[in-house]
Amino acid sequence: MTSEQIYTQLTEIxxxxxxxxxxxxxxxxxxxxxxxxxxxxxxxxxxASEARFGVKFTTxxxxxxxxxxxxxxxxxxxxxxxxx
Amino acid sequence: xxxxxxxFSDADQKQFAAVSGDHNPMHxxxxxxxxxxAGEPVVHxxxxxxxxxxxxxxxxxxxxxxxxLRVRFSKFVYLGERVDVVLTELTPAGARLNISVGxxxxxxxxLDFGDAIEDRPPWSNAIxxxxxFSPTPSNLSFEQASGRSGRISxxxxxxxxATLFPAATQWLGAPRIQAMAASTHLVGxxxxxxxxxxxxxxxxxxxxxxxxxxxxxRVTGTDPRFQAxxxxxxxxxxxxxxxxxxxxxxxxxxxxxxLHGVVxxxxxxxxxxxxxxxxxxxxxxxxxxxxxGGGRVIVTWQTGQLDAEKVAQEIRLAGGSCxxxxxxxxxxxxDQLSRLTETPSHAYYFATPAIARPSSGIFxxxxxxxxxxxxxxxxxxxxxxxxxxxxxxxxxxxxSVFVAERPKGMTEYAMAKAAGEVLCADxxxxxxxxxxxxxxxxxxxxxxxxxxxxxxxxxPLETLLxxxxxxxxxxx
Numbered sequence: 001m002t003s004e005q006i007y008t009q010l011t012e013i014x015x016x017x018x019x020x021x022x023x024x025x026x027x028x029x030x031x032x033x034x035x036x037x038x039x040x041x042x043x044x045x046x047x048a049s050e051a052r053f054g055v056k057f058t059t060x061x062x063x064x065x066x067x068x069x070x071x072x073x074x075x076x077x078x079x080x081x082x083x084x
Numbered sequence: 085x086x087x088x089x090x091x092f093s094d095a096d097q098k099q100f101a102a103v104s105g106d107h108n109p110m111h112x113x114x115x116x117x118x119x120x121x122a123g124e125p126v127v128h129x130x131x132x133x134x135x136x137x138x139x140x141x142x143x144x145x146x147x148x149x150x151x152x153l154r155v156r157f158s159k160f161v162y163l164g165e166r167v168d169v170v171l172t173e174l175t176p177a178g179a180r181l182n183i184s185v186g187x188x189x190x191x192x193x194x195l196d197f198g199d200a201i202e203d204r205p206p207w208s209n210a211i212x213x214x215x216x217f218s219p220t221p222s223n224l225s226f227e228q229a230s231g232r233s234g235r236i237s238x239x240x241x242x243x244x245x246a247t248l249f250p251a252a253t254q255w256l257g258a259p260r261i262q263a264m265a266a267s268t269h270l271v272g273x274x275x276x277x278x279x280x281x282x283x284x285x286x287x288x289x290x291x292x293x294x295x296x297x298x299x300x301x302r303v304t305g306t307d308p309r310f311q312a313x314x315x316x317x318x319x320x321x322x323x324x325x326x327x328x329x330x331x332x333x334x335x336x337x338x339x340x341x342x343l344h345g346v347v348x349x350x351x352x353x354x355x356x357x358x359x360x361x362x363x364x365x366x367x368x369x370x371x372x373x374x375x376x377g378g379g380r381v382i383v384t385w386q387t388g389q390l391d392a393e394k395v396a397q398e399i400r401l402a403g404g405s406c407x408x409x410x411x412x413x414x415x416x417x418x419d420q421l422s423r424l425t426e427t428p429s430h431a432y433y434f435a436t437p438a439i440a441r442p443s444s445g446i447f448x449x450x451x452x453x454x455x456x457x458x459x460x461x462x463x464x465x466x467x468x469x470x471x472x473x474x475x476x477x478x479x480x481x482x483x484s485v486f487v488a489e490r491p492k493g494m495t496e497y498a499m500a501k502a503a504g505e506v507l508c509a510d511x512x513x514x515x516x517x518x519x520x521x522x523x524x525x526x527x528x529x530x531x532x533x534x535x536x537x538x539x540x541x542x543x544p545l546e547t548l549l550x551x552x553x554x555x556x557x558x559x560x
Contacts, residue, residue, distance in 0.1 A: 038158055
């Protein structure tokens with residue numbers, strides 16, 4: 001799976017979860033950019049992403065994801081692909 | 085479109101607890117709620133949901149049948165907050181609603197209209213064990229939640245449903261209202277019970293149900309990363325899932341026994357330390373460390389008298405000296421300090437309002453005023469009252485790394501702490517021989533900083549002990 005494909009699918013997850021079709025993800029997108037991205041919705045994002053991409057993150061990985069770029073990198077690494 | 089607006093009172097809480105059977109102290113007991121991540125009593129999420137459904141049905145008396153409902157509770161709603169039901173979409177296919185305070189949604193509700201599904205799931209027929217009603221929540225560990233199942237009777241009577249939520253009851257039928265109320269009884273009292281947070285309810289309407297007066301449940305999964313518990317439920321004409329979380333139990337600070345040898349027994353001898361907000365958290369640890377070092381401590385409490393007495397008793401049993409004092413940093417200091425029997429040489433200011441309460445937007449003047457009243461006005465008033473008797477007073481003002489890091493939703497908090505830092509700097513420039521030690525403390529494990537996702541926290545002992553040694557070194 002390419003980085004572009006991960007971004008496309010991750011954007012779908014974000015838009016569905018936050019009920020906002022205008023969300024456009026970049027590597028620099030953080031919780032500060034999306035009003036409802038709080039700890040509860042962070043968990044929902046993790047769980048939805050794990051189901052979509054067939055991966056599982058550790059607690060340390062969840063804690064260390066500070067922006068979407070890191071999120072995408074972690075998905076790529078877990079699914080055996082590099083994001084480029 | 086705003087459908088309804090109201091505030092929830094303590095009386096509302098008691099009424100809903102009585103009819104739903106969810107007497108979890110997080111909703112009812114200010115003393116216990118202050119030791120939870122919420123910091124104060126919060127409204128039952130299901131009460132908010134049922135009010136929302138009722139508001140929708142009042143505004144739209146001819147609603148189609150409900151096929152599916154999902155609600156996500158992402159933030160707490162506190163007593164006295166003005167909360168709105170906002171309809172964001174209504175079509176023949178369904179509806180979406182926000183339960184909001186100000187501009188910020190605290191919960192989102194999604195409804196699909198359509199025919200109910202035919203049968204209840206087979207698993208529910210196999211669940212026979214009846215869970216007896218208890219007015220006290222179960223205190224399960226996370227591990228104990230795995231594999232739990234059972235059946236709980238509806239605490240809510242059909243007449244209660246019709247009285248409290250008449251339009252929703254007419255639309256959905258009393259059993260479905262009772263079943264949703266039973267789900268909060270399940271989460272708050274049975275599984276997970278005492279240390280629970282209700283996260284999400286997702287249910288589908290059943291066309292037929294022979295068991296209308298009880299809710300079957302079974303735990304289908306747990307996730308230790310988030311302390312999450314997933315359950316299936318069925319009853320009252322609904323079947324679906326409930327997601328809940330184990331919230332962090334009250335944070336325990338180091339015991340006097342464990343602190344033996346950490347500081348020398350005479351390191352702080354001769355000092356009298358007033359610990360504002362010493363009944364728990366960092367104030368509690370500071371009191372214990374100074375007492376271990378031979379200092380006499382006075383621990384103040386605002387609401388947690390029992391907690392303060394426990395701290396004092398533990399210190400005395402270990403051979404230390406500790407008194408307690410009722411103190412509210414928002415009230416005049418001099419009057420409250422008149423009950424002191426000795427003059428403090430040192431003072432540590434850990435007073436704080438509840439930090440967890442979510443912001444309703446980027447900035448709220450009332451929220452800033454609430455923080456300023458404690459972090460600036462209260463501190464200034466205390467120092468002024470104490471310096472009258474002890475000109476060489478040494479004070480500690482705990483600021484926060486959040487002043488520089490500025491985490492989301494902490495605008496007013498960071499502003500008030502920054503204002504406190506400015507005050508301290510100017511006081512140090514003008515009020516010698518009094519001295520204020522200011523430190524931006526990192527995130528430390530306290531009741532106020534606990535969250536659903538494990539966050540890195542610094543070691544409180546390693547962080548505080550050097551600060552205490554610095555404060556105790558004054559006057560020089």
